[in-house]
Amino acid sequence: MTITVACIGAGNISGRHLNNLREMDDVRIVGVADVALERAQAYATRYGCHAYRDYQEMIEREHPEALWICVPPFVHGEPEAYAVAHKLPFFVEKPLATTWEAAQALSQSVSQSGLITAVGYHWRYLDIVERAQELLQNRPARLALGYWMDSTPPVNWWPKQAQSGGQQVEQTTHIFDLARYLIGDVTTVYGTGSNIDRAAFPDSDIADVSTATLTFRTGAVAQLASTCLLDYPYRIGLHLFGEGLGIELREFRVYIADGPESKQEHLAQGDPFVREARTFLDAVRSGDPSAIRATYAEALKTHRITTLATRSAAEGQALAVEAAQ
Numbered sequence: 001m002t003i004t005v006a007c008i009g010a011g012n013i014s015g016r017h018l019n020n021l022r023e024m025d026d027v028r029i030v031g032v033a034d035v036a037l038e039r040a041q042a043y044a045t046r047y048g049c050h051a052y053r054d055y056q057e058m059i060e061r062e063h064p065e066a067l068w069i070c071v072p073p074f075v076h077g078e079p080e081a082y083a084v085a086h087k088l089p090f091f092v093e094k095p096l097a098t099t100w101e102a103a104q105a106l107s108q109s110v111s112q113s114g115l116i117t118a119v120g121y122h123w124r125y126l127d128i129v130e131r132a133q134e135l136l137q138n139r140p141a142r143l144a145l146g147y148w149m150d151s152t153p154p155v156n157w158w159p160k161q162a163q164s165g166g167q168q169v170e171q172t173t174h175i176f177d178l179a180r181y182l183i184g185d186v187t188t189v190y191g192t193g194s195n196i197d198r199a200a201f202p203d204s205d206i207a208d209v210s211t212a213t214l215t216f217r218t219g220a221v222a223q224l225a226s227t228c229l230l231d232y233p234y235r236i237g238l239h240l241f242g243e244g245l246g247i248e249l250r251e252f253r254v255y256i257a258d259g260p261e262s263k264q265e266h267l268a269q270g271d272p273f274v275r276e277a278r279t280f281l282d283a284v285r286s287g288d289p290s291a292i293r294a295t296y297a298e299a300l301k302t303h304r305i306t307t308l309a310t311r312s313a314a315e316g317q318a319l320a321v322e323a324a325q
Contacts, residue, residue, distance in 0.1 A: 002028050003281055006062055008055040008079050009070035010034035010043045013093055013120075017068055018047055020274045027281065030062040055079060059086060066091070066284050072155075073098045073170055074163040077106060084109050089116040089284045091277070095173050096299055098165035100307040103300055110296045116289045118280040119299035121177045125272035125279070128254040132182060132240065132247050135256065139242035141183050144214075144222035146175040149234040152201060152208075159204035159228075166193075166206040169306045172226040176309075177294070177302040178238050178249065179214065179222050185301075188215040190318035191309035212309035213318075224309075 005021055007014050010032055021027045029047045033055035034040040044051035052058035059067070059082070069079045069092040076097045083090040084106075096103035096119065110117060123129055148171055157163035164170045168191070180186060193207030208229050214222040237250040246263075248255040257263040276293070283289045304321065312319045 001285070002026050003066060003285060004028050004030045004062070004064045005066045005068060005281075006031040006033070006049075006058055006064035007043075007068040007070060008033050008058075009068075009075075009093075010036065010039035011070060011072075014068070014070040015043065016273060017070065017091075017277065018043060020271070020277055021068075022047055024278070024281070030064055031058040033058040056082060059083075059088065064088065066281060069093065072157050072163065073165050074157065077102055080106055081109065084113045084115060087113065087115065089280075091118045091120070091280050092296070093120040094177075094299065094303075095165055095169050095306070096296070096303045098162065098169065100304060103303050107296060107300050116280070116283050116287070116292070117296040118276065118283070118292045119294045119296060120276065121174065121181075121294040121299060121302070122272040122276050123174055123178050123249075123251065124181055124293040125275040126252075126268050127270060128249065128252075128266055128268045129178070129182070131256075131266065132249060132254060135245060135247065136182060136240065136242060139245045140218060140220070141240040141242050141247075142220050143241040144179050144183060144220065144224075145239045146172070146179060146222060146224035147235045147237055148172040148175055148224075148226045149230055150228060150236065151230050151232060152204075152228040156203075159201045159206050161205050164206065165307070166210070166310050167208075167226045167228050168193075168210055168212060168224075168309050169303070171228075172224060173302060173306050175224055175236075175238050176212070176214075176306050177299070179224065180302055180305065181293075182238075182240060183216050183218060183220050183222070185217045186214045186305050186321055187217050188318050188320050189213070189305055189308040189312050191312035193310075193313040207310075207313065210309070210313065212305075212312075214305065 040051035193210030
Protein backbone atom coordinates (compact mmCIF):
# COMPACT_ATOMS: atom_id res chain seq x y z
CA MET A 1 0.00 0.00 0.00
CA THR A 2 1.40 3.38 -1.03
CA ILE A 3 1.91 6.07 1.61
CA THR A 4 1.83 9.72 0.55
CA VAL A 5 4.38 12.19 1.92
CA ALA A 6 5.02 15.91 1.67
CA CYS A 7 7.99 18.04 2.64
CA ILE A 8 8.28 21.52 4.15
CA GLY A 9 11.57 23.08 3.08
CA ALA A 10 13.54 22.79 -0.14
CA GLY A 11 17.13 23.01 1.06
CA ASN A 12 19.97 20.54 0.72
CA ILE A 13 18.86 18.18 3.48
CA SER A 14 15.35 18.10 1.99
CA GLY A 15 16.84 16.93 -1.27
CA ARG A 16 18.67 14.11 0.44
CA HIS A 17 15.51 12.88 2.11
CA LEU A 18 13.39 13.28 -1.01
CA ASN A 19 15.92 11.37 -3.12
CA ASN A 20 15.65 8.47 -0.70
CA LEU A 21 11.86 8.61 -0.55
CA ARG A 22 11.61 8.61 -4.35
CA GLU A 23 13.42 5.28 -4.46
CA MET A 24 10.92 3.58 -2.15
CA ASP A 25 8.30 1.65 -4.10
CA ASP A 26 5.58 2.20 -1.50
CA VAL A 27 6.04 5.98 -1.19
CA ARG A 28 4.58 8.77 -3.31
CA ILE A 29 5.77 12.36 -2.87
CA VAL A 30 2.79 14.68 -3.30
CA GLY A 31 4.15 18.13 -2.48
CA VAL A 32 7.08 20.36 -1.53
CA ALA A 33 6.62 23.75 0.13
CA ASP A 34 9.16 26.53 0.58
CA VAL A 35 8.90 30.28 1.08
CA ALA A 36 11.24 30.51 -1.92
CA LEU A 37 8.74 29.11 -4.42
CA GLU A 38 11.35 28.64 -7.16
CA ARG A 39 13.21 26.14 -4.96
CA ALA A 40 10.02 24.23 -4.27
CA GLN A 41 9.26 24.24 -8.00
CA ALA A 42 12.69 22.81 -8.81
CA TYR A 43 12.11 19.92 -6.42
CA ALA A 44 8.53 19.45 -7.60
CA THR A 45 9.78 19.05 -11.17
CA ARG A 46 12.41 16.57 -10.04
CA TYR A 47 10.06 14.43 -7.95
CA GLY A 48 6.86 14.75 -9.97
CA CYS A 49 4.76 16.52 -7.37
CA HIS A 50 3.21 19.95 -6.69
CA ALA A 51 5.06 23.03 -5.43
CA TYR A 52 3.73 25.43 -2.82
CA ARG A 53 4.86 28.58 -1.09
CA ASP A 54 2.49 27.97 1.81
CA TYR A 55 2.87 24.65 3.61
CA GLN A 56 -0.61 24.93 5.12
CA GLU A 57 -2.12 25.10 1.66
CA MET A 58 -0.04 22.08 0.65
CA ILE A 59 -1.29 20.00 3.56
CA GLU A 60 -4.90 21.03 3.06
CA ARG A 61 -4.83 20.24 -0.66
CA GLU A 62 -2.62 17.15 -0.78
CA HIS A 63 -3.67 15.44 2.47
CA PRO A 64 -0.33 13.65 2.96
CA GLU A 65 -0.14 10.73 5.36
CA ALA A 66 3.32 11.71 6.62
CA LEU A 67 5.25 14.96 6.67
CA TRP A 68 8.96 15.83 6.50
CA ILE A 69 9.88 19.15 8.18
CA CYS A 70 13.30 20.34 6.98
CA VAL A 71 13.54 24.02 7.84
CA PRO A 72 16.15 26.29 9.46
CA PRO A 73 16.18 26.18 13.28
CA PHE A 74 14.44 29.53 13.73
CA VAL A 75 11.48 28.38 11.61
CA HIS A 76 10.68 25.36 13.80
CA GLY A 77 7.56 25.50 15.90
CA GLU A 78 4.67 26.57 13.71
CA PRO A 79 5.02 23.75 11.13
CA GLU A 80 5.14 21.12 13.89
CA ALA A 81 2.20 22.69 15.71
CA TYR A 82 0.20 22.67 12.48
CA ALA A 83 1.03 18.99 11.96
CA VAL A 84 -0.11 18.21 15.50
CA ALA A 85 -3.36 20.11 14.98
CA HIS A 86 -4.02 18.09 11.82
CA LYS A 87 -2.97 14.77 13.40
CA LEU A 88 -0.22 14.37 10.82
CA PRO A 89 2.80 12.19 11.74
CA PHE A 90 6.03 14.05 11.09
CA PHE A 91 9.75 13.53 10.65
CA VAL A 92 11.67 16.65 11.62
CA GLU A 93 15.30 17.53 11.07
CA LYS A 94 17.44 18.57 14.02
CA PRO A 95 17.73 20.82 15.91
CA LEU A 96 14.23 21.03 17.32
CA ALA A 97 14.48 24.81 17.77
CA THR A 98 17.01 27.51 18.61
CA THR A 99 16.10 27.46 22.31
CA TRP A 100 15.02 25.00 24.97
CA GLU A 101 11.84 26.87 25.78
CA ALA A 102 10.47 26.71 22.22
CA ALA A 103 11.05 22.96 21.89
CA GLN A 104 9.76 22.17 25.37
CA ALA A 105 6.51 24.05 24.78
CA LEU A 106 5.88 22.14 21.56
CA SER A 107 6.81 18.80 23.11
CA GLN A 108 3.84 18.94 25.44
CA SER A 109 1.34 19.10 22.59
CA VAL A 110 3.26 16.45 20.64
CA SER A 111 3.12 14.11 23.62
CA GLN A 112 -0.57 14.73 24.26
CA SER A 113 -1.40 14.12 20.60
CA GLY A 114 0.07 10.61 20.58
CA LEU A 115 1.42 11.27 17.08
CA ILE A 116 4.23 9.18 15.65
CA THR A 117 7.31 11.39 15.28
CA ALA A 118 10.95 10.99 14.39
CA VAL A 119 13.95 13.32 14.46
CA GLY A 120 16.91 13.22 12.09
CA TYR A 121 19.63 11.88 14.36
CA HIS A 122 20.78 9.51 11.65
CA TRP A 123 23.98 8.42 13.44
CA ARG A 124 21.75 6.23 15.64
CA TYR A 125 20.90 4.13 12.56
CA LEU A 126 24.50 3.35 11.58
CA ASP A 127 25.46 -0.31 11.81
CA ILE A 128 28.85 0.72 13.18
CA VAL A 129 27.07 2.44 16.08
CA GLU A 130 25.20 -0.81 16.71
CA ARG A 131 28.60 -2.55 16.80
CA ALA A 132 29.86 0.02 19.31
CA GLN A 133 26.79 -0.57 21.48
CA GLU A 134 27.51 -4.30 21.57
CA LEU A 135 31.11 -3.74 22.64
CA LEU A 136 30.14 -1.22 25.31
CA GLN A 137 27.63 -3.57 26.98
CA ASN A 138 30.36 -5.40 28.87
CA ARG A 139 32.92 -2.59 28.93
CA PRO A 140 30.94 0.65 29.26
CA ALA A 141 32.48 3.95 28.29
CA ARG A 142 34.08 5.89 31.11
CA LEU A 143 35.49 8.69 28.98
CA ALA A 144 34.32 10.24 25.70
CA LEU A 145 35.98 12.85 23.53
CA GLY A 146 33.85 14.37 20.78
CA TYR A 147 34.63 16.70 17.93
CA TRP A 148 32.97 18.81 15.28
CA MET A 149 35.84 20.71 13.65
CA ASP A 150 34.50 22.13 10.43
CA SER A 151 33.83 25.17 8.27
CA THR A 152 31.05 27.73 8.59
CA PRO A 153 28.09 26.65 6.44
CA PRO A 154 27.39 29.11 3.58
CA VAL A 155 23.88 30.17 4.64
CA ASN A 156 23.25 33.59 6.12
CA TRP A 157 21.28 32.40 9.16
CA TRP A 158 23.85 29.91 10.42
CA PRO A 159 26.34 32.26 12.22
CA LYS A 160 23.52 34.15 13.97
CA GLN A 161 22.70 32.94 17.46
CA ALA A 162 19.02 33.84 17.30
CA GLN A 163 18.54 31.95 14.03
CA SER A 164 20.70 28.83 14.43
CA GLY A 165 21.17 28.47 18.18
CA GLY A 166 24.92 28.24 17.63
CA GLN A 167 27.17 25.42 16.49
CA GLN A 168 26.58 23.15 19.47
CA VAL A 169 22.80 23.35 19.03
CA GLU A 170 22.71 23.17 15.23
CA GLN A 171 25.64 20.96 14.30
CA THR A 172 27.51 19.29 17.15
CA THR A 173 24.13 18.15 18.41
CA HIS A 174 24.80 14.93 16.47
CA ILE A 175 27.79 14.22 18.72
CA PHE A 176 25.93 15.20 21.89
CA ASP A 177 23.15 12.83 20.86
CA LEU A 178 25.55 10.01 20.04
CA ALA A 179 27.20 10.38 23.46
CA ARG A 180 23.79 10.19 25.14
CA TYR A 181 22.79 7.21 23.02
CA LEU A 182 25.92 5.22 23.88
CA ILE A 183 26.57 6.32 27.48
CA GLY A 184 23.24 7.40 28.99
CA ASP A 185 21.67 10.32 30.79
CA VAL A 186 23.67 13.49 31.43
CA THR A 187 23.55 15.00 34.93
CA THR A 188 25.73 18.13 34.66
CA VAL A 189 26.90 20.38 31.84
CA TYR A 190 29.71 22.92 31.81
CA GLY A 191 30.17 24.94 28.65
CA THR A 192 32.74 27.44 27.46
CA GLY A 193 33.03 29.39 24.23
CA SER A 194 34.06 32.61 22.56
CA ASN A 195 34.15 34.28 19.18
CA ILE A 196 36.30 36.66 17.20
CA ASP A 197 35.55 39.18 14.47
CA ARG A 198 35.68 37.46 11.10
CA ALA A 199 35.76 39.53 7.94
CA ALA A 200 33.95 36.82 5.98
CA PHE A 201 31.11 36.73 8.52
CA PRO A 202 30.61 40.26 9.81
CA ASP A 203 27.21 39.46 11.33
CA SER A 204 28.37 36.38 13.22
CA ASP A 205 27.63 36.37 16.95
CA ILE A 206 27.91 32.63 17.69
CA ALA A 207 30.82 31.02 19.50
CA ASP A 208 33.27 29.98 16.82
CA VAL A 209 35.11 27.83 19.37
CA SER A 210 33.34 26.01 22.18
CA THR A 211 33.61 23.07 24.54
CA ALA A 212 31.16 21.20 26.73
CA THR A 213 32.11 18.99 29.66
CA LEU A 214 29.40 16.46 30.46
CA THR A 215 29.02 14.22 33.49
CA PHE A 216 26.79 11.17 33.05
CA ARG A 217 24.66 9.33 35.57
CA THR A 218 27.01 6.36 35.17
CA GLY A 219 29.94 8.50 36.36
CA ALA A 220 31.42 8.73 32.88
CA VAL A 221 32.68 12.09 31.66
CA ALA A 222 32.88 13.61 28.18
CA GLN A 223 34.54 16.59 26.55
CA LEU A 224 32.93 17.75 23.29
CA ALA A 225 34.73 20.41 21.26
CA SER A 226 33.45 22.46 18.33
CA THR A 227 34.80 25.02 15.91
CA CYS A 228 33.63 26.49 12.62
CA LEU A 229 36.89 28.32 11.85
CA LEU A 230 38.24 25.79 9.34
CA ASP A 231 37.81 25.56 5.59
CA TYR A 232 36.91 21.86 5.53
CA PRO A 233 35.64 19.09 7.83
CA TYR A 234 38.86 18.37 9.73
CA ARG A 235 37.46 16.03 12.38
CA ILE A 236 33.90 14.93 13.18
CA GLY A 237 33.22 12.05 15.52
CA LEU A 238 33.22 10.56 18.99
CA HIS A 239 35.95 8.59 20.76
CA LEU A 240 34.95 6.32 23.65
CA PHE A 241 37.17 4.60 26.20
CA GLY A 242 36.32 1.77 28.57
CA GLU A 243 38.26 -0.91 30.39
CA GLY A 244 40.81 -2.11 27.82
CA LEU A 245 38.70 -0.72 24.96
CA GLY A 246 38.98 2.24 22.61
CA ILE A 247 36.36 3.08 19.98
CA GLU A 248 36.69 5.89 17.44
CA LEU A 249 33.40 6.58 15.68
CA ARG A 250 33.25 8.67 12.55
CA GLU A 251 30.16 9.12 10.42
CA PHE A 252 30.82 6.21 8.11
CA ARG A 253 33.60 4.22 9.78
CA VAL A 254 34.69 2.98 13.18
CA TYR A 255 38.09 2.07 14.61
CA ILE A 256 38.10 -0.47 17.44
CA ALA A 257 41.12 -1.17 19.62
CA ASP A 258 41.19 -3.64 22.50
CA GLY A 259 44.94 -4.16 22.59
CA PRO A 260 48.22 -2.53 21.42
CA GLU A 261 48.24 -4.40 18.10
CA SER A 262 44.53 -4.91 17.52
CA LYS A 263 43.17 -1.70 16.02
CA GLN A 264 40.57 -2.62 13.40
CA GLU A 265 38.69 -0.46 10.90
CA HIS A 266 35.10 -1.21 9.91
CA LEU A 267 33.21 0.72 7.24
CA ALA A 268 29.52 1.46 7.64
CA GLN A 269 27.18 -0.59 5.49
CA GLY A 270 23.90 0.84 4.22
CA ASP A 271 22.57 4.39 4.33
CA PRO A 272 21.43 5.58 7.78
CA PHE A 273 19.24 8.24 6.15
CA VAL A 274 17.34 5.51 4.35
CA ARG A 275 17.08 3.42 7.51
CA GLU A 276 15.67 6.26 9.60
CA ALA A 277 13.12 7.13 6.91
CA ARG A 278 12.10 3.51 6.44
CA THR A 279 11.73 3.02 10.18
CA PHE A 280 9.54 6.10 10.51
CA LEU A 281 7.31 5.18 7.57
CA ASP A 282 6.89 1.61 8.83
CA ALA A 283 5.86 3.03 12.21
CA VAL A 284 3.31 5.34 10.56
CA ARG A 285 1.85 2.41 8.65
CA SER A 286 1.74 0.01 11.61
CA GLY A 287 1.00 2.51 14.36
CA ASP A 288 3.91 1.09 16.39
CA PRO A 289 6.74 3.62 17.05
CA SER A 290 8.90 1.27 19.13
CA ALA A 291 11.60 0.88 16.44
CA ILE A 292 12.13 4.65 16.05
CA ARG A 293 15.45 5.48 17.70
CA ALA A 294 14.91 9.24 18.06
CA THR A 295 11.33 10.33 18.69
CA TYR A 296 10.53 13.97 19.43
CA ALA A 297 10.53 13.22 23.15
CA GLU A 298 13.91 11.48 22.96
CA ALA A 299 15.45 14.22 20.83
CA LEU A 300 14.24 16.79 23.33
CA LYS A 301 16.63 15.31 25.90
CA THR A 302 19.58 15.96 23.59
CA HIS A 303 18.30 19.45 22.83
CA ARG A 304 18.21 20.08 26.56
CA ILE A 305 21.92 19.31 26.86
CA THR A 306 23.05 21.41 23.88
CA THR A 307 21.06 24.43 24.99
CA LEU A 308 22.35 24.02 28.55
CA ALA A 309 25.91 24.00 27.19
CA THR A 310 25.24 27.35 25.52
CA ARG A 311 23.61 28.75 28.66
CA SER A 312 26.42 27.45 30.87
CA ALA A 313 29.01 29.25 28.73
CA ALA A 314 27.03 32.48 29.00
CA GLU A 315 26.64 32.18 32.78
CA GLY A 316 30.15 30.87 33.45
CA GLN A 317 29.03 28.00 35.68
CA ALA A 318 28.23 24.31 35.54
CA LEU A 319 24.52 23.49 35.38
CA ALA A 320 22.71 20.47 36.78
CA VAL A 321 20.33 19.05 34.20
CA GLU A 322 17.48 18.19 36.56
CA ALA A 323 17.76 21.45 38.49
CA ALA A 324 17.59 23.40 35.24
CA GLN A 325 14.34 21.79 34.08
